Ligand SMILES: [Ca+2]
């Protein structure tokens with residue numbers, strides 16, 4: 001964590017936000033609308049060889065009084081991507097589970113915590129060509145590399161180097 005603080009500070013300065021001091025140690029906020037976020041790299045065995053399935057990711061957040069992050073604006077997406085890119089410098093590239101799935105009804109994407117549907121007109125940040133997995137891919141993640149942390153639908157099973165972003169207020 002010690003190496004982490006200066007990076008957080010620089011990012012928060014860049015966006016003109018101060019760090020949200022009400023967050024627990026290790027959690028961050030760069031936007032009041034996002035509350036406190038934890039990029040939970042210690043879940044599911046950690047970054048050294050571990051990784052979560054979507055349900056494990058959800059449960060990892062629930063066990064600390066949080067839920068998988070929901071992203072409702074371009075500003076929120078940008079904040080989260082900036083932090084994910086900063087973490088690449090520390091951990092190498094990782095994918096991140098978010099709180100969005102179409103497990104209940106194919107093609108009907110639902111934010112799990114707020115139970116709000118991703119209907120037309122709502123903010124979304126799908127990568128080019130995503131979602132493309134129909135009934136084989138029912139859970140959403142932010143993917144590094146060519147998707148540049150835009151969203152993709154993926155199979156909900158265990159994935160190496162894929163971790164939750166947890167959120168709470
Ligand atoms: Ca699907």
Ligand SMILES: [Ca+2]
Pocket residue numbers: 130131132133137152153154
């Ligand atoms: Ca996909």
